[in-house]
Amino acid sequence: MNPKKIEGSVALVTGANRGIGRALTQALLARGAKKVYAAARDPKALADLREKRLVALRLDVSDAGQIRDAAEAAADVEIVFNNAGVAFGTGIADAAMVEHGRREMEVNYFGPLQLLQRLAPTLARNGGGAVVTVGSAAGLTALPFMPTYSASKAALHSLTQALRLILGPQGTAVFGVYPGPVDTDMSRSLDFAKASADDVAHAILDGVEAGQEDIFPDPFAVDFGRQYLASPKASEQQMAAMASGAGA
Numbered sequence: 023m024n025p026k027k028i029e030g031s032v033a034l035v036t037g038a039n040r041g042i043g044r045a046l047t048q049a050l051l052a053r054g055a056k057k058v059y060a061a062a063r064d065p066k067a068l069a070d071l072r073e074k075r076l077v078a079l080r081l082d083v084s085d086a087g088q089i090r091d092a093a094e095a096a097a098d099v100e101i102v103f104n105n106a107g108v109a110f111g112t113g114i115a116d117a118a119m120v121e122h123g124r125r126e127m128e129v130n131y132f133g134p135l136q137l138l139q140r141l142a143p144t145l146a147r148n149g150g151g152a153v154v155t156v157g158s159a160a161g162l163t164a165l166p167f168m169p170t171y172s173a174s175k176a177a178l179h180s181l182t183q184a185l186r187l188i189l190g191p192q193g194t195a196v197f198g199v200y201p202g203p204v205d206t207d208m209s210r211s212l213d214f215a216k217a218s219a220d221d222v223a224h225a226i227l228d229g230v231e232a233g234q235e236d237i238f239p240d241p242f243a244v245d246f247g248r249q250y251l252a253s254p255k256a257s258e259q260q261m262a263a264m265a266s267g268a269g270a
Contacts, residue, residue: 024195024233025230025231025232025233026101026151026152026195026230026231026233027231028050028053028054028055028101028227028230028231029053029054029055030054030055030056031050031055031056031100031101032055032056032057032058032059032096032098032099032100032101032148033050033055033057033058033059033099033100033101033102033103034058034059034061034079034092034096034099034101034102034103034141035047035050035058035059035060035061035103035105036061036081036083036103036104036105036106036133036134036137037061037062037083037105037106037107038060038061038062038068038105039060039062039063039064039067039068040067040206041204041206041219042105042156042201042204042206042219042222042223042226043062043103043105043106044219045218045219045220045222045223046103046105046223046226046227047060047068047071047076048071048220048223049220049223049224049226049227050227051073051075051076053227055075056075057075057076057077057098058073058075058076058077059077059079059092059095059096059099060076060077060078060079061078061079061080061081061092061106062078062079062080062081063080063081063082064080065078065079065080077095077096079091079092079095079096080092081106083106083129083133083134083136083137084128084129084132084133086136089133089136089137089140090140092137093137093140093141093144096141096144097144098148099141099144099145099148099151100145100148100149100151100152101151101152101153101154101230102137102138102141102145102151102152102153102154103154103156104133104134104137104138104153104154104155104156104178105156106129106133107129107130107156108125108126108129108130109126109168109171110122110125110126110168110170110171111167111168111171112168112169112170112171113167114169119170122170123170123173123174126170126171126173126174127170127173127174127177129174130171130174130175130177130178131174131177131178131181134155134178134181135181138153138185142188142189142192142194145189145192145194146192146193146194149193150192150193150194150195151193151194151195152194152195152196152197152230153185153189153194153195153196153197154197154199154226154230155178155179155181155182155185155196155197155198155199156199156201156226157175157178157179157182157198157199157200158171158172158175158200158201159200159201159202159238159242159243159246159247159250159261160172160175160261161174161175161176161177161178161179161200162176162179162200162246162250162254162257163246163250163254163257163258163260163261164176164258164261165261166261166262179198179200182196182198183198186235195233196235197229197230197234197235197236197237198235198236198237199226199229199237199239200236200237200238200239200243200246200247201217201222201238201239201240201243202214202217202240202241202242202243202246203215203216203217203240203242204216204217204218204219204222204240205217205218205219206219214242214264215242217239217240217241217242217243221239221240222239222240225237225239225240226239246260
């Protein structure tokens with residue numbers, strides 16, 4: 023895959039108000055991006071990022087109208103970071119499991135799908151560019167205590183693979199990102215060693231600039247990715263053991 027240079031580029035980051043999205047926004051600016059569209063459900067959450075190259079957009083990725091408006095506003099975008107996500111730690115016996123699962127699919131899968139449906143022609147007009155989908159190691163091997171979240175990230179992984187075939191002919195590079203536990207609000211309740219969002223963001227950009235198709239951006243993810251590529255069944259057993267340890 024062709025490397026993509028961050029310096030001088032125009033990027034859009036969804037879920038830019040916190041966690042990996044906020045760290046990505048700051049890392050893009052630090053590396054010399056020409057413009058960063060920082061998209062969040064409440065743009066006021068970005069008010070402290072005082073930078074003339076930053077353009078705050080209102081975007082709930084489950085709202086088709088806001089997706090349309092954001093895509094029209096970002097007519098010069100070259101790199102799209104699909105980062106917005108939601109996670110519920112819902113067990114199989116939880117009465118809200120199906121409701122939570124639908125919400126996770128709406129945000130984690132259908133959101134990126136709808137956004138790219140709008141932005142793929144824009145990327146083509148702007149020279150091809152790149153799409154970066156921030157998935158999860160749980161999308162490759164499910165976490166048993168987060169089954170519906172894992173399923174939504176598995177759907178995103180499948181979409182990422184399909185997009186390489188669909189968008190490749192127009193010159194758009196597609197990167198998949200598969201982090202392990204990261205120190206964000208979303209993972210606060212998980213009792214695991216966690217990578218910092220800043221470190222993960224810079225590792226993602228390193229991967230994009232290196233043309234690394236599948237990016238494992240933290241120490242856990244690197245070890246997991248090595249095992250997954252060697253034996254998906256072994257990685258499933260690793261996740262099961264890790265989950266058992268967390269519940270002990």
